[in-house]
Amino acid sequence: MGETIELTTSDGHKLGGYRAEPTGEAKGGVVIVQEIFGVNGHIRHVCDSYAEAGYVAVAPALFDRIEPGLELEYDEAGTARGRKLRLEIAWDDAVKDIEAAMASLSRHGKVGVVGYCYGGSVAWLSATRLRPAASVCYYGGQILEFKDEPPNCPVQMHFGSTDPMILPEHVEAIKEAQADAQVEVFLYDAGHGFTCDERSGFHAESTALAKSRTLAFLDRFMT
Numbered sequence: 001m002g003e004t005i006e007l008t009t010s011d012g013h014k015l016g017g018y019r020a021e022p023t024g025e026a027k028g029g030v031v032i033v034q035e036i037f038g039v040n041g042h043i044r045h046v047c048d049s050y051a052e053a054g055y056v057a058v059a060p061a062l063f064d065r066i067e068p069g070l071e072l073e074y075d076e077a078g079t080a081r082g083r084k085l086r087l088e089i090a091w092d093d094a095v096k097d098i099e100a101a102m103a104s105l106s107r108h109g110k111v112g113v114v115g116y117c118y119g120g121s122v123a124w125l126s127a128t129r130l131r132p133a134a135s136v137c138y139y140g141g142q143i144l145e146f147k148d149e150p151p152n153c154p155v156q157m158h159f160g161s162t163d164p165m166i167l168p169e170h171v172e173a174i175k176e177a178q179a180d181a182q183v184e185v186f187l188y189d190a191g192h193g194f195t196c197d198e199r200s201g202f203h204a205e206s207t208a209l210a211k212s213r214t215l216a217f218l219d220r221f222m223t
Helices: 041-052 076-088 091-108 118-129 168-177 204-222
Strands: 002-008 014-020 028-033 055-060 111-116 134-138 155-160 183-188
Touching: 002 041, 002 055, 002 091, 014 041, 014 091, 028 041, 028 091, 028 118, 028 204, 041 055, 041 111, 055 091, 091 111, 091 118, 111 118, 111 204, 118 134, 118 155, 134 204, 155 204, 168 183, 183 204
Parallel strands: 028 055, 028 111, 111 134, 134 155, 155 183
Antiparallel strands: 002 014, 014 055
């Protein structure tokens, strides 16, 4: 369904990405933001699923700033490598990559951002530092660090109640900080990475519910 593309950021950086298009008229565009494992098979599948739902989906390869084309496995070595790379990329640079992906989708109408894990935090910063039509953040571990930044668009967040890296009190702190903003927060009986069927923490029921909420949210603010 998809194809490999090249994007260019405002600072002249060129990065790869994956793009998937719907079979009919597009509802709009969605930037899919990777986990710490790169734009791998799972993220390409996620893009395809949003295309099936009617959106043109683009996943920019954020790790191309350090190692172009990198795809990591869901194992101990891949996790360690991904965490190290994430720390080497400045948040502002990641946001520039999202901005470039958003620009590539602008001709299709409104553009939203949906991010997972590392990408969930980047999706939050995209909401506060860019102007997407809507942003959806899945278990972003660094959202807490930036919880006081005001979003420029409606935001929806999804967390697992048994996530060892994002504790319930962290989620409550985010909700409290954004109590006056248009931010929806949902908690599931699941752990970290619960929507990825290649990870041990995959939880099918929570994934289906979160995806239905995400699509309804995007449809509400983008179509």
